[in-house]
Amino acid sequence: MTDPLPDFCTLSQTGPLAPVTSLDGVLGDYMAHYGLDHCLPHARTVHCGMIDATAWQLWAQVWCPPGPRGTVFIVHGYFDHLGLYAHILEALLKAHWQVVLWDLPGHGLSSGERASITAFDDYVECLHQVRSHVDRQRLAPTPWVGLGQSTGSAILATDALADTPTPWQSLCLLAPLVRPRGWQQTRWIHWALSPFVSSLKRTFRPNSTDAAFARFLRQDDPLQATALSVAWVSAMKVWIRDIRQRPSICLPALILQGEQDLTVDWRWNLPLLREKFPEARVVRHTRARHHLVNESPEIREPLFNALLDFIDAPLTPAERDITL
Template identity: 55%
Template sequence: MTDFAPLQALGPIAPARVPGSTPWTPHLDHYLAHYQLAPLLGDHVALHVGYLDARGFRLWTQIWTPTAPRGTAFVVHGYFDHLGLYRHLLERLLAQGWRVVLWDLPGHGLSSGERATIDDFDDYGECLAELQAQLDHQGLIPKPWVGIGQSTGAAILATDALRHGEPSTWQGLALLAPLVRPLGWPQSSWLHRLASPFITTLPRKYRPNSSDSDFTAFLREADPLQADYLTLTWVSAMRRWMPQLIALPTSQLPVLILQGEQDLTVDWAWNLEVMTRKFPRARVYRHPEARHHLVNEAEPIRQVLFDELSVFLDDVAPCNVQRLGT
């Protein structure tokens, strides 16, 4: 199995590649090749990699920068995910001229923390805030800022925007298959209450969460950064977070919600009702064939979803810079 542990010895985030050079370590080379990120390092893209310390965690962070960025897009991944799985979205955002910040959540990917768990969902939001403060201090994240989150990542961004109110540091948010509660929560909630005093983890079931069979096979067979269990500590933290989100005041922030109607991971119809109440200006696009992992859907579905995202980003943050490839 591929071992990326040597990358955990890297220091603070720093330039790893500028146009015309190569990554600074063979371990990084191998990581970029394994997750098919290397082809995105063309002559017009620079890369920073390394760690940022926040809330007692070491967060594996990457910043991808095209020539003359129009602003900064923060990408926040979902539960069990890590930033290495987001190449399709990264490619689209770079083509649109965005500087892209990606980071592994605590307990995920190459970040520190007990695997696949968190004591409190607030830790996620506080990590995001500290990451932004540190990168802003270094002059690495030009405004406007947009947030793009998948599932749990969408929940983190939505909570951040609702808690901070208006005026927001965000120009807009794109919430992809946002988590509020999982599918079957009214039933599984009782099981969680009964089981949590006695067990700490449950074996993970790799159900297809995308119609791209190559992606789902990669998760099961070739991704060494996947956790093989669900922690009940994480479920407990989610349980406490849900009523907190619902109690927060609404926001007039521009929001795009992308949702697959074949999603069997989250209770998407119920979640959409919550999110559209919280964000009255939200634009909702539902795809009849898409499942849950929208950033890694089959190419025809993914392109439709990404086209919706591109239009939204152009609306909230018009681009005055010629895009790559145009």
């Protein structure tokens, strides 16, 4: 008999975002379970708690290193939550970047229907709420860098391509979602099923060469959703049409993409992203799959090095396309 998964749901009743004074109890167990405790030696203070985003209560964390040189806002991918981002969090803290992380609505410890949304604009509005909240609390020294994994990249791209002036110094888009792999077939299945079902059973496919991580998602993560929301697919369908119509922006951007990615249609996505972000640099890895922040160390480390070099000097001329 396998041991029951830990229950972290009581953390969703945590008060507003505030400095952590003790890691006893459920919060300490949560940090240890997701490896976030390995990041503690690199942080001067850690803030945890909920941010009121009107329609949702969002679980958020702010990690503050000594002498921060700016702030990186991490936006996670579909089915993810901030607990899965310890590797990139540690790398950023070691480089003295302040880091803001939060769970999307319906993900992790945030409120909302599990893994569902009615419009991607709701995600963008939550990003605005998080950004405004930490800015008011003086927890986000500038410059600001946006870092997104998959759907998180879609959220950041939508925000950056809005008509208003962007607050971002640069964007880092990891395995960015525009169109998912097999979209031509998927949209017809969606059209046929959407009037009759609200969700489909999720299939856990290895999205990283790190077998331990794939096993953790499948067996040991109590915050993983087990169903794909049809409403989420409907929202994505509208978003794909919307993003193609938006004007481009001259903003430094780094795109990291694995060539073994079976989640997004990266060969179709990259030309569109180059059109929207003409200053983008593209770094491809021949062996990387989709979940780049949790790839095996020999793949993850050169990708992280490219990312850290970029956010240190986003305006430095460099070769556009690099393959690792």
